Amino acid sequence: xxxxxxxxxxxxxxxxxxxxxxxxxxxxxxxxxxxxxxxxxxxxxxxxxxxxxxxxxxxxxxxxxxxxxxxxxxxxxxxxxxxxxxxxxxxxxxxxxxxxxxxxxxxxxxxxxxxxxxxxxxxxxxxxxxxxxxxxxxxxxxxxxxxxxxxxxxxxxxxxxxxxxxxxxxxxxxxxxxxxxxxxxxxxxxxxxxxxxxxxxxx
Amino acid sequence: xxxxxxxxxxxxxxxxxxxxxxxxxxxxxxxxxxxxxxxxxxxxxxxxxxxxxxxxxxxxxxxxxxxxxxxxxxxxxxxxxxxxxxxxxxxxxxxxxxxxxxxxxxxxxxxxxxxxxxxxxxxxxxxxxxxxxxxxxxxxxxxxxxxxxxxxxxxxxxxxxxxxxxxxxxxxxxxxxxxxxxxxxxxxxxxxxxxxxxxxxxxxxxxxxxxxxxxxxxxxxxxxxxxxxxxxxxxxxxxxxxxxxxxxxxxxxxxxxxxxxxxxxx
Numbered sequence: 001x002x003x004x005x006x007x008x009x010x011x012x013x014x015x016x017x018x019x020x021x022x023x024x025x026x027x028x029x030x031x032x033x034x035x036x037x038x039x040x041x042x043x044x045x046x047x048x049x050x051x052x053x054x055x056x057x058x059x060x061x062x063x064x065x066x067x068x069x070x071x072x073x074x075x076x077x078x079x080x081x082x083x084x085x086x087x088x089x090x091x092x093x094x095x096x097x098x099x100x101x102x103x104x105x106x107x108x109x110x111x112x113x114x115x116x117x118x119x120x121x122x123x124x125x126x127x128x129x130x131x132x133x134x135x136x137x138x139x140x141x142x143x144x145x146x147x148x149x150x151x152x153x154x155x156x157x158x159x160x161x162x163x164x165x166x167x168x169x170x171x172x173x174x175x176x177x178x179x180x181x182x183x184x185x186x187x188x189x190x191x192x193x194x195x196x197x198x199x200x201x202x203x
Numbered sequence: 204x205x206x207x208x209x210x211x212x213x214x215x216x217x218x219x220x221x222x223x224x225x226x227x228x229x230x231x232x233x234x235x236x237x238x239x240x241x242x243x244x245x246x247x248x249x250x251x252x253x254x255x256x257x258x259x260x261x262x263x264x265x266x267x268x269x270x271x272x273x274x275x276x277x278x279x280x281x282x283x284x285x286x287x288x289x290x291x292x293x294x295x296x297x298x299x300x301x302x303x304x305x306x307x308x309x310x311x312x313x314x315x316x317x318x319x320x321x322x323x324x325x326x327x328x329x330x331x332x333x334x335x336x337x338x339x340x341x342x343x344x345x346x347x348x349x350x351x352x353x354x355x356x357x358x359x360x361x362x363x364x365x366x367x368x369x370x371x372x373x374x375x376x377x378x379x380x381x382x383x384x385x386x387x388x389x390x391x392x393x394x395x396x397x398x399x400x401x402x403x404x405x406x407x408x409x410x411x412x413x414x415x416x417x418x419x420x421x422x423x424x425x426x427x428x429x430x431x432x433x434x435x436x437x438x439x440x441x442x443x444x445x446x447x448x449x450x451x452x453x454x455x456x457x458x459x460x461x462x463x464x465x466x467x468x469x
Contacts, residue, residue, distance in 0.1 A: 036252045
């Protein structure tokens with residue numbers, strides 16, 4: 001896989017337009033998703049995606065094919081994403097997540113009540129992600145929201161697979177604990193359990 | 204009380220059944236497992252935001268508006284010669300505005316042109332001249348210099364004169380009809396110049412001979428008188444000047460009659 005991706009990158013380096021378009025078609029969606037999850041804003045995500053691919057284009061000669069291309073793209077993008085993420089956290093954008101910000105992440109549902117529940121749950125998720133440490137949050141985003149494999153995350157973040165899994169476990173537990181504590185503080189402990197159990201497919 | 208068994212099972216890649224079996228006996232892990240499952244469930248229903256078409260097109264255009272660091276390396280030397288096309292210049296400028304490393308490289312190259320010329324120290328020219336390696340000239344190259352040509356012409360004229368001929372006559376005997384007008388004019392100029400120079404040389408030689416003749420006479424007379432003086436001198440007795448009186452310490456003393464010291468008395 002990496003050899004084929006290396007060949008694609010080499011063709012891009014020679015200025016082959018079709019190869020560059022192929023690279024965008026294959027990885028554009030993934031990179032945009034990651035950028036969106038770190039910013040929760042369409043304009044910022046577009047700007048960040050352009051920046052990531054521009055950086056990719058400028059550094060194509062550095063890719064040696066030793067690990068998956070998507071992991072390499074994300075390793076280039078990581079600092080940019082984390083910078084945006086910190087800025088968003090400072091701006092409290094994750095504390096007050098708007099409906100518009102989560103709408104692109106939801107499947108349309110015929111049942112308005114179910115859709116409203118999903119929307120609230122997603123807003124709660126991003127609030128909780130902003131509450132936990134960055135190194136845990138980024139792993140949960142890359143694994144659970146963007147669907148990257150453990151080894152891809154490990155290569156992108158330069159971490160062993162065991163550390164990735166350990167952080168992912170702790171991230172999930174931390175997110176759930178924050179949400180539970182919040183509901184308990186508000187005296188609505190039953191509500192979260194309902195949401196959580198519904199999400200887990202128990203109900 | 205905390206139990207890390209559930210996390211250990213997860214890291215080891217245990218099946219959900221194994222995790223559930225442990226959680227059924229451990230209250231801490233049961234609560235933790237419920238939290239983890241709930242968080243995972245919250246994420247499960249989400250989809251990725253779709254890539255906007257405008258962004259996709261903008262991403263396609265990246266190579267048309269930018270160059271990579273590799274590309275900048277190729278373009279920078281051409282840019283130094285101002286030979287980039289407008290499009291290449293725009294792409295390079297876009298890259299330099301973003302890339303600190305390439306921008307530094309470009310600025311350094313440009314700065315090399317702005318350096319002022321160092322002023323040579325005053326002694327440098329003399330030192331270089333003194334240290335210049337001697338270049339051996341070939342014989343034919345030496346002959347081709349103007350000075351050598353003139354010297355050869357004079358030597359030929361002297362040889363002709365020694366053979367008993369007048370060089371000017373020989374030049375005159377050359378058939379005028381065989382020569383072109385320019386050559387004839389040149390021969391005329393050379394003939395008159397040669398005649399003048401030969402006359403001047405003859406006059407200088409005659410004057411030099413007179414001078415040396417006079418000097419030879421003077422030296423001869425001087426030598427004769429010196430010889431006579433030596434002969435007469437060697438026949439007379441040698442007289443040494445009288446010894447000067449000395450004190451006990453060996454230093455010279457005034458003679459009584461030589462000097463009179465006047466003393467002043469009140």
